[in-house]
Amino acid sequence: MTVNFLHRRLLRLAFALWAGVSTASGLSCTKDATAPQAVPAETPAAEAPHLVSSTLIGEYSASSLAARVSDIPIAGALVKYPIRVYRLTYTTRNTDGQRITASGALLVPVTTQPLPLLSYQHGTIRPDEESRAPSYYSSGSEVWSAVSVLASTGYIVSAPDYIGYGASKSLPHPYEHAASLASASLDMLRAAREFAAQQKLTLNQKNFLLGYSEGGFATLALHKLMEEKAAAEFSVTASAPGAGAYHKSAFADYILSSTQPLSFLSTYVWVLDTYNRVYGINRPFSYYFNAPWAAQLQADPFGAVPSQASELFTPGFRQAVLGKTDQSLQASFRDNDIYDWQPKAPLALFHGTADDYVPFFNSQDAYNAMKARGATRVELRPIPGGNHFTSAPSYTLQAYAFISQYY
Known part of the structure; x- marks a missing residue:
């Protein structure tokens, strides 16, 4: 044939x-270079x-x-x-x-x-x-x-x-x-x-x-x-x-700089939650997410979130990524750049x-x-x-x- x-x-x-193909990939998968591999x-x-x-x-x-x-x-x-x-x-x-x-x-x-x-x-x-x-x-x-x-x-x-x-x-x-x-x-x-x-x-x-x-x-x-x-x-x-x-590095910038509604932010939250845990970054949800979403996601990481990145993510988190000032986060993204x-x-x-x-x-x-x-x-x-x-x-x-x- x-x-x-x-x-x-x-x-x-x-x-x-x-x-019925399943939905897929995520945002910036993070890995902390300062944490254990x-x-x-x-x-x-x-x-x-x-x-x-x-x-x-x-x-x-x-x-x-x-x-x-x-x-x-x-x-x-x-x-x-x-x-x-x-x-x-x-x-x-x-x-x-x-x-x-x-x-x-x-x-x-x-x-x-x-x-x-x-x-x-x-x-x-x-x-x-x-x-x-x-x-x-x-x-x-x-x-x-x-x-x-x-x-x-x-x-x-x-x-x-x-x-x-x-x-x-x-x-x-x-x-x-x-x-x-x-x-x-x-x-x-x-x-x-x-x-x-x-x-x-x-x-x-x-x-x-x-x-x-x-x-x-x-x-x-x-x-x-x-x-x-x-x-x-x-x-x-x-x-x-x-x-x-x-x-991943470019994907993180894409998400956090977006001014358009994003339909899949809940999936990106899963990625961020995963790497916060896996790489021992262990920051509180309030570092990443605005209220009331931080508390809601702490209780249910797969709960509904707004579609605007600026509404969901805190200004400090967004600035740290987009301004390349957070070395741990940047190293995390680079480590998953394949x-x-x-x-x-x-x-x-x-x-x-x-x-x-x-x-x-x-x-x-x-x-x-x-x-x-x-x-x-x-x-x-x-x-x-x-x-x-x-x-x-x-x-x-x-x-x-x-x-x-x-x-």
């Missing part, structure tokens, strides 16, 4: 599968084995997978193999460096053919939507629909829950934190490879990376970690992140040009910085006129076609 043919066939399917730069392979347990969730025939998208006439033609879905638990490190047990889903096509690994990083899942994490394999989740069809085309899919969901749900999710998203995803890949060895599954040593929104940010962070710290274990074959908040490095493997950055949630400049800046560093295999793939949600179907289609070139 050629890439062009896949483009045509996936067009309608992609729109249906991603109609939140997560080691890598989880050393010497800590292997990582796999703790595996549980078969179910085996799904090609016809049952096609039935999930039965309203799309072309869906059946895309499904090639039945799949088995497993819940894996594995060891990784929390943001404080402590070893914990995390989880994820592993989708395995039923075939004797050597297959590649594909690491799929999911988008934003709010705490009250915890059952949508991959290891639950629940109806309506990303892995149940789109990713299952992807697996059935011939990829062993590793889908980490991340810290804060599944086996680690008692811990807060470190939202938009590059280091822990990357390390939890890499350790899941390690566990997946250990599982494959136990089950005598044949891997072909190709490794693909996909993810949209928070998953796009996690995908680029994982790509960077794999090439810079785990190249002896894994080689990235191709990577296709979508709509990630890669340039846009400026030189990838070696083929990389395509997908982003809607009208994205008002995670602005397009995040991908544009990454492309410019990577090219300036000499990257020769990076591409910028704008989705003309697409916002954060309408771009998701196009991302699904185009990212699948992009990695298919290297299958």
